[in-house]
Structures are given as structure tokens and as C-alpha cells.
Amino acid sequence: MFNIEYVLENKIISKVTYQSNLTKLLQDLYVIKIFNALDKKGINARLVGGCVRDAIMGNEIFDIDFATPATSEKITEALESQNIKVYPTGISHGTVTAVINNTAPFEITTLRRDVLTDGRHAQVEFTNDWQEDAARRDFTFNALYLDRGGTLYDYFGGIQDLQNGIVKFIGDPEQRIQEDYLRILRYYRFFLRYGKEHDISSKNATIKFQDGLKNLSKERICSEFFKILEHDNPLQILKIMEKNEFFQIIFGKKIENFNFFILERVLEFQRSAKEKIILNRLFALFPEKAAFFKRTLKLSNKQLLILKALYETSSYNISDENLFEINYRYGFDIAEMFLQLKLITTTPNIYNTICSNIKNLPSIFPIQGKDLIDMGIESGARMGKLLSACENFWVDSLGKATKAECLAFLQGML
Numbered sequence: 001m002f003n004i005e006y007v008l009e010n011k012i013i014s015k016v017t018y019q020s021n022l023t024k025l026l027q028d029l030y031v032i033k034i035f036n037a038l039d040k041k042g043i044n045a046r047l048v049g050g051c052v053r054d055a056i057m058g059n060e061i062f063d064i065d066f067a068t069p070a071t072s073e074k075i076t077e078a079l080e081s082q083n084i085k086v087y088p089t090g091i092s093h094g095t096v097t098a099v100i101n102n103t104a105p106f107e108i109t110t111l112r113r114d115v116l117t118d119g120r121h122a123q124v125e126f127t128n129d130w131q132e133d134a135a136r137r138d139f140t141f142n143a144l145y146l147d148r149g150g151t152l153y154d155y156f157g158g159i160q161d162l163q164n165g166i167v168k169f170i171g172d173p174e175q176r177i178q179e180d181y182l183r184i185l186r187y188y189r190f191f192l193r194y195g196k197e198h199d200i201s202s203k204n205a206t207i208k209f210q211d212g213l214k215n216l217s218k219e220r221i222c223s224e225f226f227k228i229l230e231h232d233n234p235l236q237i238l239k240i241m242e243k244n245e246f247f248q249i250i251f252g253k254k255i256e257n258f259n260f261f262i263l264e265r266v267l268e269f270q271r272s273a274k275e276k277i278i279l280n281r282l283f284a285l286f287p288e289k290a291a292f293f294k295r296t297l298k299l300s301n302k303q304l305l306i307l308k309a310l311y312e313t314s315s316y317n318i319s320d321e322n323l324f325e326i327n328y329r330y331g332f333d334i335a336e337m338f339l340q341l342k343l344i345t346t347t348p349n350i351y352n353t354i355c356s357n358i359k360n361l362p363s364i365f366p367i368q369g370k371d372l373i374d375m376g377i378e379s380g381a382r383m384g385k386l387l388s389a390c391e392n393f394w395v396d397s398l399g400k401a402t403k404a405e406c407l408a409f410l411q412g413m414l
Helices: 016-026 029-040 050-057 072-080 130-135 158-164 173-179 182-194 200-208 210-215 218-229 235-243 246-250 257-266 274-285 290-296 301-313 320-330 332-342 348-359 369-374 381-396 403-413
Strands: 005-008 011-014 046-048 064-068 085-090 095-099 106-110 112-117 122-126 144-147 151-154
Touching: 016 029, 016 050, 016 144, 029 064, 029 072, 029 106, 046 050, 050 064, 050 144, 050 158, 072 085, 072 095, 072 106, 085 106, 112 130, 151 158, 173 182, 173 200, 182 200, 182 210, 182 218, 182 235, 200 210, 210 246, 218 274, 235 246, 235 257, 257 274, 257 332, 274 301, 274 332, 290 301, 301 320, 301 332, 320 332, 320 348, 320 381, 332 348, 369 381, 369 403, 381 403
Parallel strands: 005 151, 064 106
Antiparallel strands: 005 011, 046 064, 046 144, 085 095, 095 106, 112 122, 144 151
16 A cells, blocks of 8 residues: 655645545556566656546546656667557657557656747756756646655645646746647636636636637647537536637637527537537537638548538428438438437437437438349439439438339339
């Protein structure tokens, strides 16, 4: 059993309440393997950031990161000597990534300090000073370190802020934001997860320097904004962001109150995969053509196709005919998302019933090209037109038309 100790301003205070969660993190077999590999080469390392923060809070841990005074070359040598795969994912910033048995990656980064920032990127120098490394991080509770012996290092009162539900920048909020304007969005994302009351100076700084968001790449904005949208209930923060015109800067348009009403209803339905939940919430806020999202965010072709389908079906009302057509032409996922956007006056139980009914609808058109060839029709534009007309006939029948009836329809067109 580890004896977790809390170090703040060089004073050690026992914190028994954290023991079970932090010891579980320290007892992770892959964490132990990395510590062991580094120890064999005399490299001092600590767990850092989100994994320590979330262990304290008893939350699920997604990313496990390490910090160490050692260089990337020495880290790589130590890990590879123990047959751990290492990838140079951020050498210029002192970061390598370790992968054990194809598990989630572990980032190991050399201690550093920022020497030059431009609002997007930072030039760094490496250091042996743990507090210098902590000082360059964004929020107090993201600058927590845990060594393998069970000592917890908190240089800026992050644990108290975590307990009080306060998201607070390390140092001067205005300076920290100007170093990297993405910290504006990160402030609201972390407030969603941990916030109870705003640190006024931190919040005011995000509003004062919101124009800096224009300097960020679409990729970075998209990544951070999606993390806000995936939260169980982002409505409060989104309304604050809209009130202070963040969306006017990011997307070039405001959100109408009606869009918030639609989003509020969409939040009641959580059946889809995470990506589709996010995209449906995004479309609820901005019911725009896919070109709008391509211009303002960095999305994959798959994501753009989903948003295109949502726009194309947005004018439909709920009817058996429309649900059948959407399910057939776009698939069940789009039909489900369509329902979430449309069912603004009903209950999740009715929604679930309709979804179950959609799953039982026919989804395979019974006619293929070879059927037309058998009828003496050659491949080409004419065949395509006949197939399309027959498909529309089948869709209009809600999939009830049999293959024989479809063939009879085609025969009548010849």
C-alpha cells in the first residue's frame, strides 16, 4: 500500500482521502512497467496532468502522461531496452510516446519552460526544474505531479481549486491566454467538467481576448469545441459563450434562442455513438449546409456527409413515408438523428418506440442491374434511369412492393 503524501509549498500533508484512487493509478501494470524501465537507467519521472487530476476526482482516466528531466534520447533508450515501443511524436517539445501491447499510448515529456509564444505555438527550452515545468501549464489543477513512491506535488494550489470547483489559470490569466488562445476554449471545457463557480479574473480574460480565437487553426478549434459538445450537458456553457459572442468570432454567426431549444431536446437522447451525438448537437445549434462546417471547422469527409444528410432531411416532417425513405437512403443512424432533432414535443419513450419500428423496416431494394439485363436492357444511362424510377416506386410503397411487382412496374415503363 502506498502512503500518498501531498506536497504544497514544500510542506508535506497527509491526504488519506486520495489514497485509493491514486494508488490504483500507481498500481497499473503498464505504469509500473514504464517506471521500472526509466528507473533502471536512473531516470526520475512523475505522472502528470489529467491522469493525476482525474484520479483525485475518482473519474475515468483516458490519458496517462509522464514528465521527467531526462532528454528524449535517454527516455527512448531506457524504454527500448525493456522492449517498449517508442515513437518520436513531439521531439521538438521533448515528447515521445510509448506503446505497450497495442494499448493506449503513454506520453513521456522532458521538463520544459516556454521562452517564446505567439498565441498559437511555443518555443521551449528544457529544464531540470519541476516547478518551471508546472508554471507553463494552463490551469492549477493540470499542474499536479505524482511520483511512484506516492508523493503528490501541487505547486499552485490546484487541489484546493479542484475541491472548490474553480478553474483558475496559473499566474496572470491575460498573459496565459495570449500565450495560446486555445486556452479560452479549454477554460470553458474544463469548467463543464469541474467548475462550480467562476474565477472572475480567468473568465473575464477569456472574454477580453476572444478575438484571439481568429488566430487558431480550424483543427484546434474543432477538437476543443467537440470536447465541449460531448459533455453530458453543455447548454449552460454554450449560452455563456453565445452571450459573449464567441460563436460570432468562431462561426461568423449568432445562435438563435430556438436553436438552444432544439439542442435542449436533443440532449435528452443519448443513444447514438459519441461522434454522432456531437454532430447532432452541432447541427442543432447551426442547421446549416455542409459547406458552412467545411468552411469553419476541420471535419472528415464522413462527418461532412452526416451533416449534409441532416441538412437534406431537415425540411421533412415525421411521417411513415419520410422515416422509411430516410432510413433506406441514409441509414438508421441518420434516421435516429433526424428524430432527435424533430421530436421536440414528445418523450424519450415515444422516441425509443419509433426507433424500434424503424429498425424493422425493409432496407434492401429487391431489384438489381442483372434483373434489367434479363429483361433485355443494356447497361448504361437508360438502365440507370429505369432503376432509379423503380427504386422510387418501391420507396413510395414503404418497401412493401414485392420483386414481382417491381418487375411489373419496370415492364410497364418499357
